[in-house]
Amino acid sequence: MKKKKKVVVIVGTTASGKTALAVDLAYKFGGEVISADSRQVYKYMDIGTGKDLQEYILEFPISNFQFPILKFKNKIKIKIPHHLLDVVSPNTSFDLVKWLKKAKISINDILDRGRLPIVAGGTGLYAQALVDNYNLSKYGEDKKLREKLEKKEKTELFKILLKLDEKFAKKLNNSEKNNKRRLIRYIEICRQGEKIKNKNLNKNNEYEFLLIGITWPREILRKKIYKRLIERLEKEDMIGEVIRLHKDKKVSWKRLESFGLEYRFISQYLRKKLSYDEMVEKLNIAIGQFAKKQITWLRRWEKQGAKIYWVKKRQEAEKLCKNFLRIDN
RNA sequence: GGGUCGAUUGCAGAGCGGUCAAAUGCUCGAGACUGUAAAUCUCGCGGUUUUAUACCUUCGUAGGUUCGAAUCCUACUCGGCCCA
Numbered sequence: 001m002k003k004k005k006k007v008v009v010i011v012g013t014t015a016s017g018k019t020a021l022a023v024d025l026a027y028k029f030g031g032e033v034i035s036a037d038s039r040q041v042y043k044y045m046d047i048g049t050g051k052d053l054q055e056y057i058l059e060f061p062i063s064n065f066q067f068p069i070l071k072f073k074n075k076i077k078i079k080i081p082h083h084l085l086d087v088v089s090p091n092t093s094f095d096l097v098k099w100l101k102k103a104k105i106s107i108n109d110i111l112d113r114g115r116l117p118i119v120a121g122g123t124g125l126y127a128q129a130l131v132d133n134y135n136l137s138k139y140g141e142d143k144k145l146r147e148k149l150e151k152k153e154k155t156e157l158f159k160i161l162l163k164l165d166e167k168f169a170k171k172l173n174n175s176e177k178n179n180k181r182r183l184i185r186y187i188e189i190c191r192q193g194e195k196i197k198n199k200n201l202n203k204n205n206e207y208e209f210l211l212i213g214i215t216w217p218r219e220i221l222r223k224k225i226y227k228r229l230i231e232r233l234e235k236e237d238m239i240g241e242v243i244r245l246h247k248d249k250k251v252s253w254k255r256l257e258s259f260g261l262e263y264r265f266i267s268q269y270l271r272k273k274l275s276y277d278e279m280v281e282k283l284n285i286a287i288g289q290f291a292k293k294q295i296t297w298l299r300r301w302e303k304q305g306a307k308i309y310w311v312k313k314r315q316e317a318e319k320l321c322k323n324f325l326r327i328d329n
Numbered sequence: 330g331g332g333u334c335g336a337u338u339g340c341a342g343a344g345c346g347g348u349c350a351a352a353u354g355c356u357c358g359a360g361a362c363u364g365u366a367a368a369u370c371u372c373g374c375g376g377u378u379u380u381a382u383a384c385c386u387u388c389g390u391a392g393g394u395u396c397g398a399a400u401c402c403u404a405c406u407c408g409g410c411c412c413a
Contacts, residue, residue, distance in 0.1 A: 039367060097364045125366050134363050175361040175371035198363060260367035290367055
């Protein structure tokens, strides 16, 4: 039997410490980090997306260094390589397929160099698509079609879909029937004559994954989220970042709104649609709701059969990794 | 101290004699979603159960009027504003 290529995947909510754990594991096991985050792929969007670039740099006293990379006075700094951060400009559209392609290239590259790929990120869909090896439609975005359909009512869209694939359309649940964006995507595929098969997986995944999840009780998570929000606002000039995106990088307000959370609410504040306090309050709530949705996604994934090892401490994660890497060696 | 307005289910806020467990928005909870996923969408939100044009407990507190009150009256408590 052929040995599978091993990949560690870290999932969890925002503000849970995924990056720190990934970096720690990368250091211990000779790995490199691949971000599974739909917003961190954009350049110039650092503070709002929580890229935490400084977390990839580990510092040690010079006396007990293990593999020096950079020497700094009496310390050495080790930079853990990261992938899929800053890969496109904010005005470039990005999606799951693009991420998957790049992620697989990075994973293979890391494996070829004999190192351990560690995928870490909060975009559940991306992580799951990779791990479960989604078999996606071959038809991508059709801009013109989307624009045209966007103008129609959802009931109309549903009727169109009904004509294209009655059986599929009738099976849709209430949530999907009312979701214009989803309906448009389904029409986009169906009009090409392709049958939509959700939950479509490729068997024979060439990789073997270890799924590690980080959790916190919701109340603690809320506090962490608020604390981090205030820090980024007051110490890291997150607002300045949004101003620069709009002014220097020519990112439209509409585009900024579509990024959600920080970019959405801060741009509303900059356009005087919200006061500062309102912005902070609404943003804080929205981030909390986002964290909840991330949990919902992970629960759903588990219901579909995923085995996620939930950890509280990094030592637990290290132990899991150790076992994972030892098996069938 | 006098006057006046108000007190509604987590919050804001409708309701002003029956069709009110009480509009609406938010929060909150649960969930959907295989090419926008930090997006987009759905459901629930006093309690019980035989899940219903059902029953019970709710609209500051205590009484009263009425066949019937969140809605009217009286007193009290608390809060806003105005005059002293």
